[in-house]
Amino acid sequence: MALWPRDWRMLPSGETLGDVAPQFLGHSANVLVRVESVRTMSHTANTFGGYAGRIFLQMRKEIRRRRLEVGEAGWGIPQPQPARLRGISATKHYRVAVIGAGSQGMSQCQGLLAVKGIQVVGLSDINVERLNQVGDSMNLASNTRFSDANEMLRKAAPLDMVSIATTAPHHVALGRLALTSGVKRILLEKPIDVSLREARAFREECIRANTLLAVNYSRRWTLDYRAINRCISRGFIGEPRSIFVTVGKGELGMHASHYFDLCHYLFNSNPAWVVSNLEPVRERNPRGATFEDPSGFCLFTFENGARAYIDFSSDLGPKDPFVAIKGTHGRITVDEQRMFWTLQSRSQRLWSIPFAEPLKSSTLFSRVAADLLSRPPVTATEESGLVALEMVIGSHLAQRRSGHQVTFPITNEDSEIGVTFP
Numbered sequence: 001m002a003l004w005p006r007d008w009r010m011l012p013s014g015e016t017l018g019d020v021a022p023q024f025l026g027h028s029a030n031v032l033v034r035v036e037s038v039r040t041m042s043h044t045a046n047t048f049g050g051y052a053g054r055i056f057l058q059m060r061k062e063i064r065r066r067r068l069e070v071g072e073a074g075w076g077i078p079q080p081q082p083a084r085l086r087g088i089s090a091t092k093h094y095r096v097a098v099i100g101a102g103s104q105g106m107s108q109c110q111g112l113l114a115v116k117g118i119q120v121v122g123l124s125d126i127n128v129e130r131l132n133q134v135g136d137s138m139n140l141a142s143n144t145r146f147s148d149a150n151e152m153l154r155k156a157a158p159l160d161m162v163s164i165a166t167t168a169p170h171h172v173a174l175g176r177l178a179l180t181s182g183v184k185r186i187l188l189e190k191p192i193d194v195s196l197r198e199a200r201a202f203r204e205e206c207i208r209a210n211t212l213l214a215v216n217y218s219r220r221w222t223l224d225y226r227a228i229n230r231c232i233s234r235g236f237i238g239e240p241r242s243i244f245v246t247v248g249k250g251e252l253g254m255h256a257s258h259y260f261d262l263c264h265y266l267f268n269s270n271p272a273w274v275v276s277n278l279e280p281v282r283e284r285n286p287r288g289a290t291f292e293d294p295s296g297f298c299l300f301t302f303e304n305g306a307r308a309y310i311d312f313s314s315d316l317g318p319k320d321p322f323v324a325i326k327g328t329h330g331r332i333t334v335d336e337q338r339m340f341w342t343l344q345s346r347s348q349r350l351w352s353i354p355f356a357e358p359l360k361s362s363t364l365f366s367r368v369a370a371d372l373l374s375r376p377p378v379t380a381t382e383e384s385g386l387v388a389l390e391m392v393i394g395s396h397l398a399q400r401r402s403g404h405q406v407t408f409p410i411t412n413e414d415s416e417i418g419v420t421f422p
């Protein structure tokens with residue numbers, strides 16, 4: 001059949017785009033089915049005329065209607081499996097506690113409660129009003145709410161996982177409390193902390209205690225970026241050499257660090273050096289006046305020679321993240337706001353792939369939690385959490401050294417820049 005896409009045949013033997021991006025298989029197969037059905041119907045209509053012709057026209061109308069509804073996908077949007085515990089873990093129940101009931105703590109609770117087998121048995125925040133607001137909206141019993149994290153770790157024990165969703169300066173300190181209480185899985189929100197020295201020491205402490213430590217750079221857990229990473233690692237665009245990201249107006253630690261981690265993930269290489277241009281902070285940070293988290297732009301090179309430019313300058317206007325990954329034989333672009341990505345491979349054919357699911361904090365957190373609680377977890381990122389923090393601190397240092405490159409790794413002494421971010 002002449003309908004087989006050219007890119008499909010060009011892939012290394014035995015591999016299809018469907019293997020790396022399940023939603024793509026549905027997508028392409030649907031397009032094929034659609035074209036094939038139209039051909040068959042058209043043939044039937046010509047052969048039998050009248051009645052069959054009317055059926056053909058009706059079906060064609062239906063096909064076009066569905067196509068218009070969901071873009072090129074044809075027969076429906078991809079239907080990803082909801083996050084779930086895997087293997088032997090699927091038969092068990094897990095007790096999880098969250099420290100910090102701000103907007104991210106609330107998303108985490110929503111994400112946790114959406115996974116079958118996960119129970120939220122503790123939520124803690126020093127702000128009691130906020131604690132009760134989130135507790136009420138999540139229907140958490142009053143004996144699961146605590147204004148003191150230490151008390152929660154004692155009373156809600158035994159805990160299978162503790163997630164720390166306060167702002168960054170408390171991440172490692174609260175992580176240490178969880179570690180001391182004997183918890184074996186600890187998730188820290190990003191950035192891992194504000195102190196590289198403390199974060200590095202904490203990682204060693206977790207390794208010694210045989211405790212899993214992960215940092216919530218959530219793009220690593222999204223179905224679409226995982227599919228993109230598989231496309232890259234299987235050579236669909238050749239060697240990835242350059243990534244260009246425009247975030248919109250953003251902040252270094254809060255937003256840009258997600259893309260620092262993304263570049264590290266997609267290049268599968270550590271950063272080599274950075275130059276940056278950060279804007280003076282003029283507005284009060286929404287999470288507190290003590291935080292200093294500038295907008296600006298940064299250029300990184302990586303140990304494999306690849307480059308990444310990440311622009312989160314204030315004149316870019318509202319956030320509208322767009323990522324372009326250029327390889328030696330093709331490129332991938334990701335439009336996060338409009339929820340699709342494209343793949344242009346060697347043949348120059350352009351595939352347009354709708355996101356499997358939205359980049360919503362709570363949805364992503366379901367995947368993170370299900371992964372970390374399943375044995376063995378697929379994505380544990382304490383090391384990459386440290387690298388992303390180094391990239392943030394390196395960007396501050398490069399700004400202070402007025403345009404001079406800062407090379408990685410950064411020593412503990414150099415990392416003490418006295419800047420705090422959320």
Ligand SMILES: NC(=O)c1ccc[n+]([C@@H]2O[C@H](COP(=O)([O-])OP(=O)(O)OC[C@H]3O[C@@H](n4cnc5c(N)ncnc54)[C@H](O)[C@@H]3O)[C@@H](O)[C@H]2O)c1
Binds near residue numbers: 099101130168170217
């Ligand atoms: N992974 C993501 O996609 C994502 C998205 C948004 C935010 N974040 C990260 O999540 C963290 C929290 O962000 P947010 O927007 O929820 O901030 P927030 O300011 O809304 O909430 C932080 C909460 O932590 C509480 N808190 C502070 N110290 C505490 C302590 N010692 N014990 C208990 N509670 C304490 C505060 O009272 C507040 O309610 C930040 O580090 C941010 O970078 C990650």
